[in-house]
Amino acid sequence: MFKFGLSQYYQAVPYPLTDDKTLNNLSLHLGYEVKFLPAFSLALSGHFPLYGVQAPFRESVQNTVMDAQLRWFVDMRRRIRKGKSANNFSGNYVALFFNMPGAFDDDPKAGIKLGFQRRFLNHGYMDFSFAIFKSVFDYHSYYGLATGLSFSTQASFGFALGDWKKSAVAPLCEILLCDEFQPQQWKIRLPEITVGYYLNRIRTGVAFERKVKASSWTINVQLDAAMNRGFNFLRYDHTVDLYDGNTVNQRTFKYAQVYSREGIVIFSVQPRYYFLQKRQRLNGKGGNGLSGWYTGLNTEYSYYKGWHGGWALAGGEFRTETNTIQAGPLAGFQLRLFRRGYLDLNTSYNFKQQLGDQKTSFGLRSNIGVGLAL
Template sequence: MKYFLPLLLILLKSLTVAAQDTIRVTYSEEPDTLSVRQKFIDRYDNVFMTRVPTKHIVKAGYRTSDLRGIGIGVDISYEYKLLPFLSVEATLRGQTNAANDAIYSRTFVKPWRGNTWLGAKARWYYAMPARIRKGLNANNFSGAYLAMSYELPLKSIDRYNSSPYKRIVGVASGFQSRFLNWGHIDISFGAYYTEPRPREASWHPLYSNKSPVDFKRNIIFSTQMTVGIALGDWKRSLPSQLCEVLLCDEEIHNQWKLRFPEFSIGLDQQSLRTGIAREAKFGKSPFSLDMSANAEFYDRKWDSVRGSSIKVGLQPRYYFLQRMQIRRGKSGNNLSGFYTAFEIAMLHTKYGTTGYFPNINERYWSISPSIGFQQRLFKHIYVDTNVGYHVLPADVPYPYDALHRRYSARLELGFTF
């Protein structure tokens, strides 16, 4: 009997334990994605100033487009908001009309009136009203748009002018954005009607040209990109946000760079300009090696000119401020900052015309010392600009003796990975 009570207690205890809930309780942690997302949204808004109201903006930029003939140029424009979704813009546009992808010193010696255009544009920011209602945007100039434009050269008809057009009317879709306090970028693709000038025979009183204009032959599909500065009625953004955008502390030892393609396609005009490069650092030093290949192709029926230029270059670079910036905590061991460079390049040039100038099909070597600035933006975008002096070791026939024996300035925008 004395053993019965202890055994009964043990039995009851075991039954009680067996009857307990056997569901296991586990614990886990999840990252706070809401605050991370909000931080990114706030950074995006501050960098691109999407929530800052702006009704006036003055822009000065470097433009790449072959729409008006081979070349690039400089734009100065003023844009005003009539309604939250509608703006008007007036532009003064200087066209360099030079082959290759840089602005050269002799560009501005040409008759300036024949290479200067006046333009007007209306932009419809179709997504802005909805973004304003949702609190994602203010009434400003940042966002996607549809546009109609009208341009005409400042000089009247001149048969010796390099531009063949009397006026240009276009419709385009694009994206314009502010960048911090002074930056500005505008990228678009559109269809343009390029009204031709009268042919040379029409200047002769006995041989007037009355042939009808073929509308479809004067349609050109073209990309246009403008990068520059802008002044408007907005507040200044905080300097502390700059490194978050420019990735100051990131370690980058090598990168591929794909240049934004610039092209114009029409029945009477085709052109393409693009390039690719690979840049790699020498260990942790401020030295790097940039290997690039750039190509340009053009075919213009209106002046019977067809040509191409392929350039393969090898460019050692020295980022001369990088060590000081690293010590100050303003930079990492990467491929951004001011640099000096010395490029050795091989150029293969083809140029053919039915005019008075000889055809060219030659290869040349060139050397080009330069100073420049390169910067990564949001990991997958880069900007590279420099000023240099281009020298060819031998005399080169027209037109490339005028293009490479002088100072030049160029800006390159593209994608990096």
């Protein structure tokens, strides 16, 4: 099975929230998985981090994470007894994994995963796992097995191509929420959690969306929050004297390794217009729910407070507290999955103003939400 999509995965280089160029810790995912026994598979993948448009392409290349997993689908025997295919790569699994970060930092990780993978609509897949891992160098530590141990949630979704038997007619309404009048919904974003010796981070969010009467307009109100404590690479130009035994040479670095304690809260209100719903209703194809393509307006307020410390910083540390507003046109796509799941992708081009500062700017902001819908 070939897989192409997006992943919320381990990043080779963690950035603090002030300089987090990764879109919700997302990467472009390209993978291949092959069964060599009915209940065992080998999964190989690459995770190309999605950085901002201002970041050089080589930064994404050198920070690409390569991953190898040996998976055991623990419920495959039961699926076979029920007459279900053993070759569709769906089920709950336990995996041993090894991943190698890009050229930026030679620090491979290894550990175990508990997860589940599901296929849908012949060419779709989603994969969620809980990973326990550590640097391979920490396995040789004299300070015990717990040294450097980390825990994290990891997820991916996208398109899949394989040699499984296709369904003649895809059971669409078993996957999507079809032909139901849906006036409102709560959305709880799948949290990104990392707990470990070097980094502790959590990001999550909740949203409420409601239709404006029976029209194609909705109001989406969303609250996102993130907390970060640990070692990060902060965008900070600095020069270091390097001594090679004979001479002293100066070298400039773009990033400084710092220890950060920070948090951010983002509140947004988005009027949305699902512009294809009227046509869908006229064609008898539903169009009464909260799924489909939309345009609208993004309005956003964010509050950030943080502290960063490191030997490369002037004075050894600095503190930051900001209040920022943004507003701009919005375009996106939302889909309800498996009755209680949702996928929401959007991009907006915003005017940005930091309160108390005369400087203004314009820029793109992308947001991808996957989680539980109620």
